[in-house]
Amino acid sequence: MRAALLIARREVGFYLRSWTGYLIIALVLFLDGFLFNAFCVSGSKLSAQVLTEFFYNASGVTVIAAALISMRLLAEEHQSGTINLLYSSPVRDHEIVLGKFLGALVFLAVMTLPTVYMPMMIFLHGKISWGHLAAGYLGLMFYGAAALAVGTLASALTKIPILAGVIAGCSIGVLILTHWLARVTERPLSEVLTAMAFHGTHFPPFQQGMIHLRDVVYYLAITYVALFAATRVLEARRWR
Amino acid sequence: MIEVDGLTKYYGTHAAIRDLHFSIARGEVIGFLGLNGAGKTTTLRVLGCVLLPTSGHVTIDGIDIARDPHEIRKRIGFLPDSPPLYNEMTVGNYLTFVAELRGVGRSEVARRVAAVEEQTAIREVNSEVIASLSHGYRQRVGLAQALVHNPQLLILDEPTSGLDPVQIVEMRQLIKNLRGAHTILLSSHILSEISQTCDRLLVIQSGEIVAQGSEEQLAQRLGGAAAIEIELRGDGERGRQLLASVAGVAQIELVRQDGETALLRCRPALEAAELRPALVRALVGAEIDLLRIDRAASQLESVFLKLTQTKEAA
Structure with a gap:
């Protein structure tokens, strides 16, 4: 675990020492701010509805950020040859994957934190519950973590970060689209697809201020399975 | 210290190395000599626990690398053909990170980093960002990361690759200074470097060892002494x-x-x-x-x- 934390610390350091990290933060803040202004605060709405729409928009931005953050995690290590440092050190493959993921998750949290000024602005003319706010941000973190894990798996599959980003984007896109696919299919397939839907089924309760155990378990399961698969991919690379 | 028995590594259907057998005693300086693509790097990557062998056995200090690679990694320092450096870090931070990763105790890290910087003559670039270093310094930082946890076995894959003549002499001297403190395996296709640095040569060609021994022994075998x-x-x-x-x-x-x-x-x-x-x-x-x-x-x-x-x- 110590090795995973060391790798995570270095990963966070990379984003905070390079322009890449600040570019991603700037992009996220711009998109969140733009969408908040354009869609959330326009017209006459209840405060809770404004907050719900903010989390809906923020989830889209978070998933884009997760794909951008995760695409280089392992692919760049392979591309630059620094993976040899990790492979030849007394670090287990699951610690490499966990360290990379944790580093990216901490950066995602650091990046998400400054967006809190937007919900705070609602307090100027309305009233929202702190529970709603906390549940929404918790949901964003679970949702972002699952997207990051899928991105980490994509990054383990290739040596080219951009390609990893494309694979991550497509994979998350497919998971999101299952919600729409469920509408045009018959039972029981539609029920399976609905249960699998990355956003449409499991995120709305969070954005409305509710925390359901099934949604938490779903995002944790996606995270675990993706990280487990990434570890297996890393192990398999040693045999190739 | 190292026993290699029937080591074979396939990439797909291509055998990069085939049925290698050799032993290396503690403290020896061994040179892997071969043309590009002969199998030197693959052999060193297997010994460095970066790759796992397709078949055969490799034991280091009696530990099988396929069964307990984690334990072996604590005892080795590996410099790949391209030094594994994080460009955005400073030299000092990078070596501290590597030392911690390789299990050097917290109280020892600063002392080990300072010692290895002294040993590889990179003290003056301790605070510099790695991306700004010259090729020669990058290679030395690569050597420093392999040494920072004071490993028993040092594996250097083409350590003078891409260096200018002055830097080659400096790197060669650095490696000579490590003699005695570590068992060293190094590969090169620069013949003079192998000749001047190593006690024994393993000549590898098309994935097989075609000869091994000292320079004189090899010369005698092929018709005459030095x-x-x-x-x-x-x-x-x-x-x-x-x-x-x-x-x-x-x-x-x-x-x-x-x-x-x-x-x-x-x-x-x-x-x-x-x-x-x-x-x-x-x-x-x-x-x-x-x-x-x-x-x-x-x-x-x-x-x-x-x-x-x-x-x-x-």
Whole structure:
């Protein structure tokens, strides 16, 4: 675990020492701010509805950020040859994957934190519950973590970060689209697809201020399975 | 310290190395010599626990690398052909990170980093960002990361690759200074480097070891002991006749006579020890001016070419 934390610390350091990290933060803040202004605060709405729409928009931005953050995690290590440092050190493959993921998750949290000024602005003319706010941000973190894990798996599959980003984007896109696919299919397939839907089924309760155990378990399961698969991919690379 | 038995590694259907057998004793400096694509890097990557073998056994200190690679990684320092550096970090931060990753105790980290920076002469760039370093410094930082946890076994894959002549000499000296403290495996296709740095050579060709031994042993195996070149001022023929009578000289020839300067090549008898002092004494005794005496520079090269050509022909 110590090795995973060391790798995570270095990963966070990379984003905070390079322009890449600040570019991603700037992009996220711009998109969140733009969408908040354009869609959330326009017209006459209840405060809770404004907050719900903010989390809906923020989830889209978070998933884009997760794909951008995760695409280089392992692919760049392979591309630059620094993976040899990790492979030849007394670090287990699951610690490499966990360290990379944790580093990216901490950066995602650091990046998400400054967006809190937007919900705070609602307090100027309305009233929202702190529970709603906390549940929404918790949901964003679970949702972002699952997207990051899928991105980490994509990054383990290739040596080219951009390609990893494309694979991550497509994979998350497919998971999101299952919600729409469920509408045009018959039972029981539609029920399976609905249960699998990355956003449409499991995120709305969070954005409305509710925390359901099934949604938490779903995002944790996606995270675990993706990280487990990434570890297996890393192990398999040693045999190739 | 290292026992390799039947080591084979396939990439798909291509055997990068095939049925390698060799042993390495503690404290030895071993050179892997081979052309590009011969299998040197694959062998070192397997020994460095970066890759797992397709078949065969490798034990380091009695531990099988396929069964407990984690334990072995604590004992090795690995410098790949391209140093594994994080460009955005400073040298000091990078080495601290590597030391912690390799399990150096917290109280020891600063001392080990300072020691290894001193050892590899990179103290003055401690605060510099790695991206701004020259190729020579990057290679030294790569060596420092392999050394920072004071490993028993040091694996260096082409450590002088891409360095200029001055940097090659400096790197060679650095490696020589490590002799005794570590068992060292290094690979190169630069023959003189292997010759000057290693106790023993493993010549690898098309994934197989075609010869192993010291430079002299390899030269003897392929027809003769190490040749000595002698450059003198005066009559070359007179020098040749004089040196032919020195005990231990099997053969001596006059290579050329350029005016006042003559070049002789002497081949010692197989069992002969170091002949150069006796040759110098004979020349000085006869009042012949000696300009240069050295082992023939092309010796290892010819051994290498013979070995690899033999294999190709087979």
